[in-house]
Amino acid sequence: MALKVALLGCGVVGSQVIRLMREQADDLAARVGAPLELAGVAVRRPGRRRDTDVDPALLTTDAEALVARDDVDIVVEVIGGIEPARSLILSAMKGGKSxxxxxxxxxxxDGATVHAAARANGADLYFEAAVAGAIPLIRPLRESLAGDRVHRVMGIVNGTTNYILDKMDSTGASFSDALEEAQALGYAEADPTADVEGFDAAAKAAILAKIAFHSRVTAADVHREGITEVTAADVAGARAMGYVIKLLAICARSDDGRSFGVRVHPAMIPRSHPLAGVREAYNAVFVEAESAGRLMFYGAGAGGAPTASAVLGDIVAVARNHLAGTRGPAESTYADLAVHPMGETVTRYHVSLDVADKPGVLARVADMFARQDVSIQTVRQEGHGDDAQLVLVTHRAGDAALSATIQGLREMDIVRDVVSVMRVEGEDIA
Amino acid sequence: MALKVALLGCGVVGSQVIRLMREQADDLAARVGAPLELAGVAVRRPGRRRDTDVDPALLTTDAEALVARDDVDIVVEVIGGIEPARSLILSAMKGGKSxxxxxxxxxxxDGATVHAAARANGADLYFEAAVAGAIPLIRPLRESLAGDRVHRVMGIVNGTTNYILDKMDSTGASFSDALEEAQALGYAEADPTADVEGFDAAAKAAILAKIAFHSRVTAADVHREGITEVTAADVAGARAMGYVIKLLAICARSDDGRSFGVRVHPAMIPRSHPLAGVREAYNAVFVEAESAGRLMFYGAGAGGAPTASAVLGDIVAVARNHLAGTRGPAESTYADLAVHPMGETVTRYHVSLDVADKPGVLARVADMFARQDVSIQTVRQEGHGDDAQLVLVTHRAGDAALSATIQGLREMDIVRDVVSVMRVEGEDIA
Incomplete structure (x- = not known):
């Protein structure tokens, strides 16, 4: 008896799911223990040209009707966005479909709503493809590391911004030139906001933090800064110091273990750090766990076929569960840890200042850091006269104190300009 | 109702499993849905000092009796070796224990026997810790990539040999000096045979190949060469050419997809290859799949706590399955592909020869390659007179042809010595 799969959406990912279900039908049947059959494909425009052949009889614009069909066992949602995806998923689960x-x-x-519906209806909810495309990350985090205590998840989870920053680093291009190139190559969308402002990475960070720390997290809990203000000068300055700028998603437990922070922002990391070598649109995620130590997962974070690989892996798992009359691991939020605000996150700052070149400037600048209890690790003065520049790197301190220091510096008459402020990460690993 | 766990073995890994079960008891209970309780620990010498506190009342020398206890739900085997481990596992499964x-x-x-017993008795068999310690690899391969077609698995899966080769590369040490250092630091055992001769890596390669290609593979199918013959000169020569020597485990599908090869041997890889950056005793595995593309998994491949993390993750999975009355994915050998002999494997050779320096030598050496249809990519002559050395790198060719070429070279009067022969891998990725 074939298991019937309803596909919602037939874009870049959906069309690859269809192709792979067809081309790998025998393998999938052998692995699941029963054939998988495409029951129907919900699309907005049935006449549209697609990347793969789809039997026109399978296409429908009535997604709700498809989801409600009695013969459908598994619903695969690759539409994206909140609605109508959420309503369709909830309908599917109400009908007992995984x-x-x-x-x-x-x-x-709104993961809570979807997970609650899964639990209430005894349905499976698998979402490996939601974070880092083809890279197995959700399953390792929620299953392989289920016997460990995760301290930190830190990674490059957005390929578009990594492509842009990598171009800026390797060619000296400005942000806007690198963005244009990324758009021309299809790595960035016409409206790049979701990527370059960090919304995409923030959503993934929320999902990773929730699984890593067994606590509720939503996108609103994520401190988010994009890369639009990263300049060619920032990148060149980082390079000169042996660093590279990456957009990082960081989910980290506090030192006392009672709360955690979730943030997405550009950061300088040493070139010797394994994440520094992640080029182009690739993704990579570091996981630090108490017993496992440091793990890294690397691969293609987006693209039709890679994402479809993750979707297919989940379809096989859900299909096996269906045949066995069981369900995979449910949402786990038992730890119920609080998300602490960004101000309480412990970070380090790299600060570059244009200053007046007169005696006592360094003392006054240093005093501003001291007033916030921020300790300076290195300071370097470059140029003199009208071009004097101070480059400071702090020790670890609360982000609120660092941020207040910057505010204070901006208000000082001897500080002509705060040229750049960038967090520094990953020096413990490099 | 607590789930009862019987532990067989209380060495480096076992004692960490006990510690983590105690320290993380609340987390494990929340994640499983029931508390885990240690039912007993089978050891050979109950009086021996251990790395963690164990209630002496739990210790027993009668492993068979422990495994047979009605109140035991899950058996964890960390004794290692074939017997008595196999008999104990089979007894456990006969009693319906996972x-x-x-x-x-x-x-x-003899995985086939153990897997058959699991199937026959409806028992789970989980073994994430058997390959690459803490690195989630078995689960991603058999679950996350269940909807994909794996072409190649290539990695560093033995920490001891990686430590030795890394020392040789970074300090110029000889094999024996590097081995001694590894032994002093506890990275290598007093009898290092299993590691340095590649037996440990070969066992892991067999397990990985079986999962990747859904076919039967045993250790006997693995072509195995160790690192004992890698010299400081080989390492220095590789370094001079921009390469590093690593002991690789390679499981690769043939071009026609109908068979695959499994091999463990030292190989030169370009320094720009991600595996080249894997230092000390770390492990890393590349997986190339049709849709997912290239994935890499990196982390600690051995050690008590990292291995225990993988064991605990499996205990949680098995415990969840137990409560749900279900089982995880079973052995999958449906594809039934043949393992082809090493001679049919397509590889490249780097060959270094001491030759007589007279006219016509290169022509005669080149002719020896041509007779086996092996095409030369680069050739470099170094020195002259008595010290003339030819360094050749071939294009891809069948290993049998390459091997026959070397045999032929050894028999030539103008070839004084075949100084080194090393396979070259990973140039398509670097």
């Missing part, structure tokens, strides 16, 4: 989704926005914004 | 094991040797030598 769901595979790649929808990071929905899971980050 | 098994978590870190036993690579047993799975590689």
């Amino acid at each position: 769901v595979v989704t790649a929808n990071k926005a929905l899971l980050a914004e | 098994v978590v094991t870190a036993n690579k040797a047993l799975l590689a030598e």
Whole structure:
């Protein structure tokens, strides 16, 4: 008896799911223990040209009707966005169907509703493709590391911004030139906001933090800064110091273990750090766990076929569970840890200042750091006269204190300009 | 109702499993849905000092009796070796108990028997810790990539040999000096045979190949060469050319997809290859799949706590399955592909020859390659007179042809010595 799969969405990922279900039908049947059959494909425009052949008889614009069909066992949602994806998933689950989704926005914004519906209806919810595309990350985090205590998840989870920053680093290009190139190559969308402002990475960070710390997290809990203000000068300055700038998603337990922070922002990391070598649109995620130590997962974070690989892996898992009359691991939020605000996150700052070049300037600048209890690790003065520049790197301190220091510096008459402020990460690993 | 765990073995890994079960008891209970309780620990010498506190009342020398106890739900085997581990695992399964094991040797030598017993008795068999310690690799391969077609698995899966080769590379040390240092630091055992001769890596390669290609593989199918013959000169020569020598485990599908090869041997890889940056005793594995593309998994490949993390993850999975009355994915050998002999494997050779320096030598050497249809990519002559050395790198060719070429070279009067022969890998990725 074939298991019937309803596909919602037939874009870049959906069309690859269809192709792979067809081309790998025998393998999938052998692995599941029963054939998988495409029951129907919900699309907005049935006449549209697609990347793969789809039997026109399978296409429908009535997604609700498809999801409600009695013969459908598994619903695969690759539409993206909050609605109608959420309503369709909830309908599917109400009908006892299990769901595979790649929808990071929905899971980050309102995962609780979807997970609750899964539990209430005894449905599976698998979402490996929602974070870091083809890279197995959700399953390792929620299953392989289920016997460990995760301290930190830190990674490059957005390929578009990594492509842009990598171009800026390797060619000296400005942000806007690198963005244009990324758009021309299809790595960035016409409206790049979701990527370059960090919304995409923030959604993924929320999903990762929730799994890593067994606590509720939504996108609103994530401190988010994008890369639009990263300048060619910042990148060149970092390079000169042996660093590279990456957009990082960081989920980290506090030192006392009672809360955690979730943040997405550009940061300088040493070139010797394994994440520094992640080029182009690739993704990589570091996981630090108490017993396992440091793990890294690397691969293609986006793209039709890679994302479809993750979706297919989940379909096989859900199909096996269906045949065995069981369900995979449910949402786990038992730890119920609080998300602490960004101000309480302990970070380090790299600060570059244009200053007046007169005696006592360094003393006054240093005093501003001291007033916030921020300790300076290195300071370097470059140029003199009208071009004097101070480059400071702090020790670890609360982000609120660092931020207040910057505010204070901006108000000092001897500080002509705060040229750049960038957090420094990963020096413990490099 | 607590789930009862019987632990077989209380060495480096076992004592960490006990410690983590105690320290993380609340977290494990929350994640499983029921408390885990240690039912007993089978050891050979109950009086021996251990790395963690164990209630003496739990210790027993009668492993068979422990495994047979009615109140035991899960058996964790961390004894290692074929017997008595196999008999104990089979007894456990006969009693309907599920098994978590870190036993690579047993799975590689006689996995079929153990898997058959699991199937026959409806028992789970989980073994994440058997390959690459803490790195989630078995689960991603058999679950996350269940909807993909794996082409190649290539990695550093033995920490001891990686430590030795890394020392040789970074300090110029000889094999024996580097081995001594590794032994002094506890990275290598007093009898290092299993590691340095590649037996440990070969067992892991067999396990990985079986999962990747859904076919039967045993340790005997693995072509195995160790690192004892790698000289300081080989390492220095590789370094001079921009390469580093690593002991690789390679499981690769043939070009026609109908068979695959499994091999463990030292190989030169470009320094720009991600595996080249894997230092000290770390492990890393590359997986190339049709849709997912290239994935890399990196982390601690051995050690008590990292291995225990993998064991605990499996215990949680088995415990969840137990409560849900279900089982995880079973052995998958449906594809039934043949393992082709090493001679049919397509590789490249780096060959260094001491030759007589007279006219026509290169022509005659080149002719020896041509007779086996092996095409030369680069050739470099160094020195002259009595010290003339030819360094050749071939294009890809069947290993049998390459091997026959070397045999032919050894028999030539103008070839004074075949100084080194090393396979070259990973140039398509670097």
